[in-house]
Amino acid sequence: MAREFHNLQELRHNASLVTKVFVQRDYTEGTVCRFQAKFPSELDHRIERTLLEETVKTLNSYYVEAEKIGGQSYLEGCLACATAYIVFLCMETRYEKVLKKISGYIHEQNEKIYAPRGLLLTDPVERGMRVLEISVFEDRGSSSSSPSSSMSSAGSSAR
Amino acid sequence: MIIETKSWEVTRLHVTRLRKRDTKKGSLLHIMKNCEYQQIDPRTLPTPTPTATPTATPTPTPHHGPVGDRPEEPKGKPRRKWHVFPGKNRFYCDGRIMVARQSGVLPLTLGLILITSGLFFIFDCPFLVKHLTSCIPVIGGFLFVFVVITLLQTSFTDPGILPRATPDEAADIEKQIDNTGNTSYRPPPRTKEVVINQQVVKLKYCFTCKMFRPPRTSHCSLCDNCVERFDHHCPWVGNCVGKRNYRFFYTFIVSLSFHTAFIFGCVTTHLSLRAQGGKGLVFALQESPGSAVELVICFFSVWSILGLSGFHTYLVASNLTTNEDIKGSWSGKSGEDVTNPYSQRNIVVNCCSVLCGPMPPSLIDRRGFLPADESVQTAGADIELPDLANKSEINVCTQGTKGLLESATLPPLLSTSCPQPPTDPTVNFDPSPEISTSCSGARHVHHSRGRASTPRHTKTRSKKNKRAALQTANPSFDVPVSPSSPDAGPSSKARGHKGDSFSHLQ
Numbered sequence: 001m002a003r004e005f006h007n008l009q010e011l012r013h014n015a016s017l018v019t020k021v022f023v024q025r026d027y028t029e030g031t032v033c034r035f036q037a038k039f040p041s042e043l044d045h046r047i048e049r050t051l052l053e054e055t056v057k058t059l060n061s062y063y064v065e066a067e068k069i070g071g072q073s074y075l076e077g078c079l080a081c082a083t084a085y086i087v088f089l090c091m092e093t094r095y096e097k098v099l100k101k102i103s104g105y106i107h108e109q110n111e112k113i114y115a116p117r118g119l120l121l122t123d124p125v126e127r128g129m130r131v132l133e134i135s136v137f138e139d140r141g142s143s144s145s146s147p148s149s150s151m152s153s154a155g156s157s158a159r
Numbered sequence: 160m161i162i163e164t165k166s167w168e169v170t171r172l173h174v175t176r177l178r179k180r181d182t183k184k185g186s187l188l189h190i191m192k193n194c195e196y197q198q199i200d201p202r203t204l205p206t207p208t209p210t211a212t213p214t215a216t217p218t219p220t221p222h223h224g225p226v227g228d229r230p231e232e233p234k235g236k237p238r239r240k241w242h243v244f245p246g247k248n249r250f251y252c253d254g255r256i257m258v259a260r261q262s263g264v265l266p267l268t269l270g271l272i273l274i275t276s277g278l279f280f281i282f283d284c285p286f287l288v289k290h291l292t293s294c295i296p297v298i299g300g301f302l303f304v305f306v307v308i309t310l311l312q313t314s315f316t317d318p319g320i321l322p323r324a325t326p327d328e329a330a331d332i333e334k335q336i337d338n339t340g341n342t343s344y345r346p347p348p349r350t351k352e353v354v355i356n357q358q359v360v361k362l363k364y365c366f367t368c369k370m371f372r373p374p375r376t377s378h379c380s381l382c383d384n385c386v387e388r389f390d391h392h393c394p395w396v397g398n399c400v401g402k403r404n405y406r407f408f409y410t411f412i413v414s415l416s417f418h419t420a421f422i423f424g425c426v427t428t429h430l431s432l433r434a435q436g437g438k439g440l441v442f443a444l445q446e447s448p449g450s451a452v453e454l455v456i457c458f459f460s461v462w463s464i465l466g467l468s469g470f471h472t473y474l475v476a477s478n479l480t481t482n483e484d485i486k487g488s489w490s491g492k493s494g495e496d497v498t499n500p501y502s503q504r505n506i507v508v509n510c511c512s513v514l515c516g517p518m519p520p521s522l523i524d525r526r527g528f529l530p531a532d533e534s535v536q537t538a539g540a541d542i543e544l545p546d547l548a549n550k551s552e553i554n555v556c557t558q559g560t561k562g563l564l565e566s567a568t569l570p571p572l573l574s575t576s577c578p579q580p581p582t583d584p585t586v587n588f589d590p591s592p593e594i595s596t597s598c599s600g601a602r603h604v605h606h607s608r609g610r611a612s613t614p615r616h617t618k619t620r621s622k623k624n625k626r627a628a629l630q631t632a633n634p635s636f637d638v639p640v641s642p643s644s645p646d647a648g649p650s651s652k653a654r655g656h657k658g659d660s661f662s663h664l665q
Contacts, residue, residue: 020327020328021331022327022331028353028355030501031388031501066517067516073515076517077406081406081514084305085410086308088518094517095520127322127325128321128523130324131328133327
């Protein structure tokens with residue numbers, strides 16, 4: 001198991017990237033943004049199942065909030081149409097506001113939960129909302145494995 | 160059937176030609192580079208750069224064709240992501256404005272609107288204000304401004320382009336595909352099935368973007384991008400119409416129909432008022448020559464634009480895209496009981512969700528700065544992989560037929576897609592021929608719904624020839640292929656990519 005990192009800075013400076021694990025999108029409910037709750041096996045020894053599932057569930061709820069079609073979105077849409085959509089240049093849409101909240105949440109999760117375990121979440125918006133990328137780091141100083149960052153499965157690297 | 164045979168013949172000829180060329184050149188890598196497409200073998204990926212130590216000299220490799228104006232930046236100055244954007248787009252105002260590389264006939268569209276409206280304000284408005292009401296130029300002005308703004312927004316907005324998969328993602332997907340237990344020489348399946356609202360939807364793998372396309376996403380061959388909720392590529396606006404700009408496009412065509420009809424009505428009124436008192440139409444036209452020009456333009460365009468607006472109103476009400484409608488994805492043509500899984504079964508709700516839904520942000524972040532160590536990764540398909548000629552599992556352009564697949568090292572497989580960017584031809588087909596059809600309204604001729612459009616589309620603009628040329632540019636792909644191809648099922652899982660892509664050839 002990688003040693004404890006105190007914060008993200010330490011993680012970035014002292015650790016080497018071993019592999020990346022991807023949580024794919026769940027399309028069973030259509031085109032709404034939703035990530036699979038399936039726990040990747042490569043992270044079995046790195047993090048508790050419930051923590052990651054909780055993170056994914058919260059992210060999904062944020063996306064549901066962003067894409068909710070209701071009173072506010074109708075108002076926004078009608079106002080935008082009436083002004084030939086110029087308002088989109090001036091004001092921040094609700095979606096963008098929620099995305100900011102999400103990125104704040106991910107940063108907080110990284111600080112509190114993932115960095116101490118040698119993991120790092122990447123905001124899905126930086127990956128085209130296709131995947132939730134989890135970078136797995138190994139401490140350079142540890143003698144358990146070489147920091148040769150090959151693309152072998154994380155099972156062998158997570159020691 | 161005849162068309163299908165023809166396209167296979169064309170493909171085979173092209174393969175033979177390239178095979179001969181290949182032996183001359185003797186280099187798989189050369190052909191791979193020519194076709195700008197490679198499958199990633201996870202074992203050959205370069206070691207990922209640790210984030211702690213950025214590489215000293217990032218070397219983003221410029222790939223096929225320049226991306227609009229990409230100035231050579233000095234090494235020290237941070238570059239924005241649009242500089243290395245892999246699709247065929249052009250960027251202006253430092254990435255704020257983007258258009259497709261082939262701007263089609265956008266200047267013509269803009270010119271026609273400006274000229275017609277200009278003539279209207281110069282020739283017709285003064286007369287009508289004097290004889291009727293001064294509201295006319297006000298309404299006309301409002302409609303004109305609305306039309307121009309929505310047109311520019313449709314053209315310059317990111318339609319919902321999906322950024323290409325990073326190399327790590329692509330390798331992960333390859334690993335998952337390979338893990339389906341495929342140890343034989345055959346290429347792994349390239350489709351994934353997902354159940355949405357009790358409908359089975361096939362997700363296809365995009366060889367250019369190296370990812371499984373989300374539902375309703377399609378790859379536009381003209382722009383070389385995967386676009387979410389892809390509707391069609393419209394040459395009139397010079398851009399794809401997708402998730403993010405469909406509402407602009409719809410507003411544009413609806414307001415343009417009103418504008419055209421309004422001008423047509425005003426010109427008719429103007430000329431008939433002038434011709435009163437026995438003076439005759441010729442006299443009226445002589446007095447107001449501009450009106451003649453407007454009359455001709457409006458007369459020929461009002462039918463197709465009205466028809467197009469009606470068609471898109473139908474699409475909005477049933478939450479369909481032009482792409483799905485043309486392919487017949489949800490019309491049950493294949494005899495199965497299929498319904499549109501995305502429809503809310505209520506016209507008003509469908510309209511609201513399509514037109515008034517939340518506006519998703521652009522995913523390509525074109526104005527973001529490239530991190531120094533990621534300048535290679537963000538280039539996506541620009542990456543130069545090591546010589547993969549010896550790797551037996553490398554299937555370049557794996558979409559091929561049975562005969563071609565027998566020897567996996569055969570580079571001619573590339574050739575099947577080489578005439579255009581090597582993506583799924585079933586999707587490739589969609590944008591190109593239909594750009595002219597759906598946008599001009601001529602598609603209504605073969606569209607069996609009998610809507611308000613007439614089969615008479617006698618638009619005499621020279622652009623029609625241009626469109627016809629564009630349409631015949633892809634002779635191989637003029638057969639609409641339903642995504643629920645007959646060979647779906649277990650065989651498609653094993654040879655999904657092949658069956659899926661070339662079902663019309665079998």
